[in-house]
Amino acid sequence: MAPGSGLQAPMPPLPEAPLAWLLQDPTTAIPSLMLVAALSAAMGSLVGMGGGVFVVPILTLLFGVDYPLAVGASLVGIVASSTTAATPWIRQGLTNVRLGTFIEVASTVGATAGALAVGWIPVRALYILFGGVLLVSMALLLKPESGSRAPPDSEDGVPDAFRLTGSYHDPQLDRTVHYRARHPWLALPVMGLAGMASSLLGIGLGALRVLSMDIIMGLPIKVATASSHFTTAVTSTAAAWVYLHEGRLPVLLAGPVALGSAMGSQFGTRVLGRLRSRTLRGLLLPVLAVVAFQMLRAGVRAP
Amino acid sequence: MNLETTCPTDPTEPEDVEHAVRSFSVAVLGYGSFACCVTLVIGLIWLAAEGGSGSAITSIEARPTGPDDILATLATHPALGLTGLGILGFISLPILEMAALAFVFARHRDRLYLLVSGFVLAVLLVNAAG
Numbered sequence: 394m395a396p397g398s399g400l401q402a403p404m405p406p407l408p409e410a411p412l413a414w415l416l417q418d419p420t421t422a423i424p425s426l427m428l429v430a431a432l433s434a435a436m437g438s439l440v441g442m443g444g445g446v447f448v449v450p451i452l453t454l455l456f457g458v459d460y461p462l463a464v465g466a467s468l469v470g471i472v473a474s475s476t477t478a479a480t481p482w483i484r485q486g487l488t489n490v491r492l493g494t495f496i497e498v499a500s501t502v503g504a505t506a507g508a509l510a511v512g513w514i515p516v517r518a519l520y521i522l523f524g525g526v527l528l529v530s531m532a533l534l535l536k537p538e539s540g541s542r543a544p545p546d547s548e549d550g551v552p553d554a555f556r557l558t559g560s561y562h563d564p565q566l567d568r569t570v571h572y573r574a575r576h577p578w579l580a581l582p583v584m585g586l587a588g589m590a591s592s593l594l595g596i597g598l599g600a601l602r603v604l605s606m607d608i609i610m611g612l613p614i615k616v617a618t619a620s621s622h623f624t625t626a627v628t629s630t631a632a633a634w635v636y637l638h639e640g641r642l643p644v645l646l647a648g649p650v651a652l653g654s655a656m657g658s659q660f661g662t663r664v665l666g667r668l669r670s671r672t673l674r675g676l677l678l679p680v681l682a683v684v685a686f687q688m689l690r691a692g693v694r695a696p
Numbered sequence: 697m698n699l700e701t702t703c704p705t706d707p708t709e710p711e712d713v714e715h716a717v718r719s720f721s722v723a724v725l726g727y728g729s730f731a732c733c734v735t736l737v738i739g740l741i742w743l744a745a746e747g748g749s750g751s752a753i754t755s756i757e758a759r760p761t762g763p764d765d766i767l768a769t770l771a772t773h774p775a776l777g778l779t780g781l782g783i784l785g786f787i788s789l790p791i792l793e794m795a796a797l798a799f800v801f802a803r804h805r806d807r808l809y810l811l812v813s814g815f816v817l818a819v820l821l822v823n824a825a826g
Contacts, residue, residue: 648779
């Protein structure tokens with residue numbers, strides 16, 4: 394397939410894109426895009442959903458960027474923020490490397506399939522899918538946090554060949570928590586679908602991955618979160634390379650988004666992390682609801 | 697049931713793997729992402745300084761670009777090329793991480809996870825090769 398080709402015709406910029414003029418001049422475009430990416434990554438880290446949930450809607454609805462190009466830029470932003478943010482989790486020993494690698498088998502294949510399929514899916518369907526997935530993710534965020542809990546029963550008949558076990562010290566419980574992943578095979582299709590959705594929508598889908606590891610595999614939230622960070626960069630990379638080869642990863646768009654995302658995720662982790670509370674999360678949820686509604690509306694109104 | 701009795705009988709071996717991966721991740725992801733950020737900062741400041749209409753930046757609406765274009769641009773439009781190089785660097789870091797992971801599993805004779813990480817690495821390399 395020729396670069397940039399796809400079955401659907403490129404969707405023209407939405408007529409009401411109010412900030413499209415900012416992209417006409419690099420002197421305003423570069424700082425604007427960096428600021429958008431930085432704020433998105435910081436806010437995304439606050440709700441545990443990554444910056445893509447804000448970057449893609451802002452680029453498409455406010456800046457008038459074509460949807461696939463916005464997703465390509467967002468994917469690079471996810472890689473940049475994940476690679477800069479993953480190191481502390483690994484250093485703390487919360488990341489289960491075997492678990493992350495096991496999950497990546499499905500998520501990288503799913504991400505590759507999604508990136509290859511994006512040119513064949515009508516853009517309006519992608520807008521609607523984005524809004525729908527965002528609403529589902531919000532519903533997952535409203536689920537009460539289970540925090541550090543007792544390890545699950547281990548005798549579920551699953552062979553221990555994959556050794557998806559581990560332990561970490563939980564300062565809240567003041568003890569070492571041992572865990573073992575249940576039903577790893579059941580989690581693989583979910584992770585594959587999450588990888589595909591991630592590459593179609595340009596969002597990390599961290600909340601969905603973490604919840605899957607929590608519900609299906611019975612892992613402690615801390616381990617699930619750290620291992621999800623570990624896999625996000627690899628999954629997004631698999632998709633980003635396809636986007637690059639397909640001509641859907643414009644340097645002038647992705648460069649500022651990548652740098653802004655890297656800076657924003659650091660800010661979000663180090664500064665906003667101290668402010669994290671249910672109140673702040675509650676304040677951001679209505680914003681996410683508006684974003685989801687706007688994306689659904691754009692999908693319905695798209696030609 | 698207390699899982700403390702059902703955890704791996706040889707806990708030192710996984711910890712060796714975790715420690716090796718941890719050391720590598722801190723080195724490569726930490727320094728690597730810093731280098732990519734510095735490259736992007738230089739490239740973007742250069743691009744913004746060039747500014748104005750008539751330069752390649754006016755195609756910010758997004759001209760499709762491939763990896764070959766990015767590398768070739770280093771000679772013809774260094775500011776744009778440096779920005780592209782920063783992006784290529786970022787999306788290459790997880791591949792390096794996975795390659796190191798496969799190496800660590802191979803060194804610890806963990807055949808199962810060598811296979812698993814090798815599969816993921818193969819998918820990434822195929823995608824990167826286009």
